[in-house]
Structures are given as structure tokens and as C-alpha cells.
Amino acid sequence: AQSVTQLGSHVSVSEGALVLLRCNYSSSVPPYLFWYVQYPNQGLQLLLKYTSAATLVKGINDFEAEFKKSETSFHLTKPSAHMSDAAEYFCAVSDRIQGAQKLVFGQGTRLTINP
Amino acid sequence: DTAVSQTPKYLVTQMGNDKSIKCEQNLGHDTMYWYKQDSKKFLKIMFSYNNKELIINETVPNRFSPKSPDKAHLNLHINSLELGDSAVYFCASSQAGNSYEQYFGPGTRLTVT
Numbered sequence: 606a607q608s609v610t611q612l613g614s615h616v617s618v619s620e621g622a623l624v625l626l627r628c629n630y631s632s633s634v635p636p637y638l639f640w641y642v643q644y645p646n647q648g649l650q651l652l653l654k655y656t657s658a659a660t661l662v663k664g665i666n667d668f669e670a671e672f673k674k675s676e677t678s679f680h681l682t683k684p685s686a687h688m689s690d691a692a693e694y695f696c697a698v699s700d701r702i703q704g705a706q707k708l709v710f711g712q713g714t715r716l717t718i719n720p
Numbered sequence: 721d722t723a724v725s726q727t728p729k730y731l732v733t734q735m736g737n738d739k740s741i742k743c744e745q746n747l748g749h750d751t752m753y754w755y756k757q758d759s760k761k762f763l764k765i766m767f768s769y770n771n772k773e774l775i776i777n778e779t780v781p782n783r784f785s786p787k788s789p790d791k792a793h794l795n796l797h798i799n800s801l802e803l804g805d806s807a808v809y810f811c812a813s814s815q816a817g818n819s820y821e822q823y824f825g826p827g828t829r830l831t832v833t
Contacts, residue, residue: 639821641824643761646827647826647827648724648810648824648825648826648827649763649810649812649824650824651821651822651823654821693761695763702768702775702776703770703775704750704751704770704771704775704816705751705753705768705769705770705775705776705814705816706751706768706814706822707765707768707776708755708763708765708822709765710762710763710764712760712761712762713761713762713763
């Protein structure tokens with residue numbers, strides 16, 4: 606079964622600093638991997654996705670993630686944090702089932718930005 | 721235009737009641753989902769319908785019954801509500817062949833007292 610582990614339930618960085626959110630996955634097949642962001646009292650918004658093309662994936666708002674098969678990792682980075690990046694971030698792996706996609710989420714990482 | 725919408729946004733009810741949450745998507749997708757987010761923010765899939773056919777049915781109590789009248793709608797009916805049903809419920813949709821990217825609704829916060 607697919608699974609995802611996000612290291613660190615809470616990450617705090619200063620404005621302008623590098624953001625690094627860690628995600629490790631377990632999958633018996635080549636995975637599709639996703640990062641979603643959830644702002645307070647809102648739904649989930651897709652940041653970026655890996656679907657077996659380029660291993661370095663660029664997303665919205667200058668976020669990017671690198672798929673490393675040897676490390677079973679898909680860490681999310683952003684070179685310079687903005688106050689508006691404060692949110693909950695979820696890494697997910699998908700299990701494709703007959704026209705549907707079962708997303709298995711990690712437990713989430715709350716990102717706090719310090720002025 | 722809202723891509724995936726849910727009603728109501730907030731739902732407060734007493735134990736034992738029956739309630740429904742509605743979801744509509746205007747993206748032309750053929751697959752819809754229900755997820756539950758608990759108080760610790762953990763997200764778990766509950767159901768998925770593809771072209772009105774139930775595809776994914778996780779270990780959810782029988783008190784939860786999804787209904788899909790057409791491809792654009794997926795409703796969730798909950799019987800005999802319990803305190804543990806309090807959560808945020810998210811609807812989502814996707815289109816097969818598009819890397820299965822899912823679009824989420826704004827969520828319905830259900831509080832059972």
C-alpha cells in the first residue's frame with residue numbers, strides 16, 4: 606500500500622529564508638506525487654505534481670520539488686519565504702484505481718513565517 | 721466561477737440527526753471524491769465515483785452514503801450522526817488522463833453536538 610511520511614509537523618522560517626518541507630513516500634509502483642497547500646479555512650490547492658517526467662518539478666509561487674527515487678523522497682523547497690506562504694502543506698501519493706485516483710496524504714506540515 | 725462548490729459551508733447538528741452535504745463541479749470532470757479531514761488535519765479518502773459508478777469505498781461506516789445523480793454532482797448523506805463525525809469534509813474532482821490532478825472544494829465543517 607502507498608504511504609507518505611512528512612518529517613516535521615511544524616516548520617518555522619524567517620521571511621526571505623529558504624523553505625524546506627520533507628516528504629518520503631512508499632510505493633510498490635512508480636508513483637505520482639503531489640504537494641498541496643491549505644490556507645486557513647480553505648480547501649486544498651495543488652502546488653505541483655510529479656508524474657514520471659522531469660525529476661525536478663516547478664510549481665506555483667516559486668515552489669519546486671525534486672523526485673529522488675533512490676531516497677524515496679519528494680521534498681518541497683522555495684528559495685525565499687514570504688509571509689503569505691504561511692499555511693498547511695500536504696504531500697500525497699496516488700494509487701490509480703480504474704479511472705479514479707486514491708490520494709494518500711501525509712500528516713501535513715504547518716509552515717510559519719517569522720517577520 | 722467556482723470550480724468545485726459545496727453546500728453548506730458550516731453545519732451544526734445534534735447527535736442522532738441525519739444530514740446531507742452537496743457537491744457540484746463545473747469542470748466537466750468524470751470523477752468525484754469525498755475526503756474527511758479530522759481535527760488533527762489528517763486527510764483521508766472516503767469515496768470516489770467515476771461516471772456515476774462507485775469506484776472507491778474505503779472503510780467508512782454504513783451511516784455514510786454517497787449519491788451521484790450525474791457526473792457533475794456527488795452528495796454525501798450521513799445518518800444517525802455521532803460526535804466522531806465532526807470534521808471538515810472536502811469534495812474533489814478529477815479527469816482521467818490529466819495526471820489525475822484533483823481539484824478541491826472549500827470544505828464543509830460539520831460539528832455534531
